[in-house]
Amino acid sequence: MSNKFDQIKERESALLCNTYGRYPLAVSRAKGCRLYDLEDNEYLDFLSGIAVCSLGHSRDDLADVMAEQARKLVHVSNLFYQEPQLDLAEKLLSTCAAGKVFFCNSGAEANEGAIKLARRYMRTVRNEDRFEVITLEKSFHGRTLSTLTATGQEGPIKDGFAPLPEGFVTVPFGNVNALRGAINAHTAAIMIEMVQGEGGVRPLPTDYVDDIVALCKENNILLIVDEVQTGLCRTGRFWAHQHYGITPDIFTSAKALANGLPMGAVLCTDEAAKGFAPGSHATTFGGGAVVSAVAARVVDIMLEQGMAERALEMGGFAKEEAEKLMAKHPGKIAGTRGLGLLFGVELSCDGPAVWKGLLEKRVVCNLTQGTILRLVPPLTVEKEDIATFMEVLDTVLDEV
């Protein structure tokens, strides 16, 4: 470990609030599917900033869009009309059945907006006292007070923050009866991820999703889909809910939307959009000219270059390769899971040791729920990169 790295760690502990358990790596630059440390050692990146830099790191074409827009207009606030956000809205709405969009700055803020929209729609359009949102166990929806309450996980995410806001109920994953039993006269919405990312790369079974949609219809409540991690081609469709042939009333996006610049969005049907009115919801920065211009280009590239199809193909290849390792290392890999390039390798050996072994061999990925290696490389990843990842994993599995 370099002296410079130790200095960085010391500076950080003196300067920053102690909220992150960081990986033992300082990244000085990144390009495509590779990260570089302080000594310019190269790392294979199968994390892409937690499913954010889906088109790869530090792209010249996006840097050009950024710079050009920054020279013209960076920020004026949402008191003014701005064309870049309209261009982006048109492109985004062309990818789905939603009718309207609200731009914000992060995944948590998008989910917070979705929850507010559901509540206000029920109160102001339907004139009903419905405010409760039902979420699933192991879900992850963010770290604002409402979204952490919505999150179906316990532990440091919630400890010490009481009192948490009212109006959230979490039910066991996959249990339709529990969901049915949780719906009451105050229920406004059911909120789901199509693939639980943080929760261990768990796709929702199709029949479960059909039941959820049916329950929403029967009870006349809204379906909110959190596509913060799954959206923008990650799972092999532009939006993961499109695998299931469903139309959510509200869904959210963030992460890959501006390929690394902070941006979020709430997308909704024209009907649900009636829940917002001037003054009811706002943000200073959301939909700013620079992020909007970049995100519009991101959407174009994803569509022009068939990133959804690529995610399916590369995800399929990763699954084949991981299954070969599973046969080769009995007792160490229990299975694979996921959709497209939101891909999980379920370990049945020491998860942290495998993750550490990969990092020591300069391969970056993420470990969720203690035993699931979450692979979310840029969608531009090549088959050779996946083969390299699996070769290194093979060696690490020999060693643990």
Ligand SMILES: Cc1ncc(COP(=O)(O)O)c(C=O)c1O
């Ligand atoms: C499904 C999901 N929702 C919400 C969030 C929160 O997004 P952000 O960290 O941008 O607030 C995340 C972040 O990992 C996520 O995976």
